[in-house]
Amino acid sequence: xxxxxxxxxxxxxxxxxxxxxxxxxxxxxxxxxxxxxxxxxxxxxxxxxxxxxxxxxxxxxxxxxxxxxxxxxxxxxxxxxxxxxxxxxxxxxxxxxxxxxxxxxxxxxxxxxxx
Numbered sequence: 001x002x003x004x005x006x007x008x009x010x011x012x013x014x015x016x017x018x019x020x021x022x023x024x025x026x027x028x029x030x031x032x033x034x035x036x037x038x039x040x041x042x043x044x045x046x047x048x049x050x051x052x053x054x055x056x057x058x059x060x061x062x063x064x065x066x067x068x069x070x071x072x073x074x075x076x077x078x079x080x081x082x083x084x085x086x087x088x089x090x091x092x093x094x095x096x097x098x099x100x101x102x103x104x105x106x107x108x109x110x111x112x113x114x115x
Contacts, residue, residue: 029080041084043077046070051099053081054092
């Protein structure tokens with residue numbers, strides 16, 4: 001069972017044609033499931049993690065560019081992931097740094113074994 005992570009935040013916007021209002025619960029866009037993507041927080045219905053969105057953002061991509069990279073994501077989903085990243089930046093940056101260090105260790109071990 002997926003766990004919803006963000007406190008309930010509602011976004012209301014007027015539709016382009018007419019007076020109807022579209023309400024989206026932003027907390028429903030991000031989920032965490034122990035056996036999917038290593039238990040990392042991801043955009044619901046996808047395997048795109050907040051960590052992946054954060055990495056692209058750190059590499060200089062803005063939300064619109066990220067949404068073009070992953071055309072199956074809406075701009076709202078990307079912004080929601082970025083909002084979660086910014087709200088939890090210290091923790092996520094530490095996890096990304098640990099991932100990088102683990103990758104470097106594995107690369108070093110591979111190079112030693114291949115000599």
